[in-house]
Amino acid sequence: GEDVEQSLFLSVREGDSSVINCTYTDSSSTYLYWYKQEPGAGLQLLTYIFSNMDMKQDQRLTVLLNKKDKHLSLRIADTQTGDSAIYFCAESIRYSGAGSYQLTFGKGTKLSVIP
Amino acid sequence: DVKVTQSSRYLVKRTGEKVFLECVQDMDHENMFWYRQDPGLGLRLIYFSYDVKMKEKGDIPEGYSVSREKKERFSLILESASTNQTSMYLCASSPGGASTDTQYFGPGTRLTVL
Numbered sequence: 338g339e340d341v342e343q344s345l346f347l348s349v350r351e352g353d354s355s356v357i358n359c360t361y362t363d364s365s366s367t368y369l370y371w372y373k374q375e376p377g378a379g380l381q382l383l384t385y386i387f388s389n390m391d392m393k394q395d396q397r398l399t400v401l402l403n404k405k406d407k408h409l410s411l412r413i414a415d416t417q418t419g420d421s422a423i424y425f426c427a428e429s430i431r432y433s434g435a436g437s438y439q440l441t442f443g444k445g446t447k448l449s450v451i452p
Numbered sequence: 453d454v455k456v457t458q459s460s461r462y463l464v465k466r467t468g469e470k471v472f473l474e475c476v477q478d479m480d481h482e483n484m485f486w487y488r489q490d491p492g493l494g495l496r497l498i499y500f501s502y503d504v505k506m507k508e509k510g511d512i513p514e515g516y517s518v519s520r521e522k523k524e525r526f527s528l529i530l531e532s533a534s535t536n537q538t539s540m541y542l543c544a545s546s547p548g549g550a551s552t553d554t555q556y557f558g559p560g561t562r563l564t565v566l
Contacts, residue, residue, distance in 0.1 A: 372557075378559055378560065379456075379557035380495075425494070440555055443494060444492065445494055
């Protein structure tokens with residue numbers, strides 16, 4: 338079955354870069370996602386990457402994809418205290434009925450930023 | 453902007469009560485989803501719907517049912533609430549039909565069953 342793995346915790350100092358890693362299993366995934374969840378809130382889409390891309394950059398966020406190793410990472414440059422949150426990696430899986438897609442999520446990485 | 457709203461942020465119910473959690477999206481999305489989120493277990497899919505009146509079981513449907521009578525509204529029903537259904541419930545919607553099927557989430561409902 339499909340499984341998405343992430344480490345559960347990451348702690349960094351303010352101003353440093355954070356790198357959150359994720360491995361996935363379904364090689365047919367077409368899109369991979371990063372979501373952010375702040376305390377007590379729902380999930381907010383941060384970014385996504387198409388499976389034929391190696392890298393995507395959006396301001397302080399850089400997503401790297403190694404399709405051969407099924408490894409995805411999210412780098413946050415100049416990490417701020419406001420970046421403290423849980424970050425979820427997700428892969429898009431085609432659901433056999435109706436041509437729709439589901440997301441399979443990792444358990445989330447809790448990022449703590451130390452001032 | 454896509455907006456997904458959930459009827460309550462916090463809810464406290466008693467064991468055995470029937471509980472309705474409502475979710476509404478305003479972007480004419482085809483797909484809607486209900487997840488529950490528990491510490492250490494991440495998000496687990498309960499049910500989803502890819503069309504009005506259509507529903508599909510997710511990974512943990514036991515103890516739950518759903519209703520989608522209108523495209524914009526997807527309800528999660530706990531027929532007889534139990535303490536092990538205490539959790540954070542998240543609703544999401546997605547446009548449907550394409551591989552770029554980004555899901556957009558509501559703010560969540562934290563349900564406590566006493």
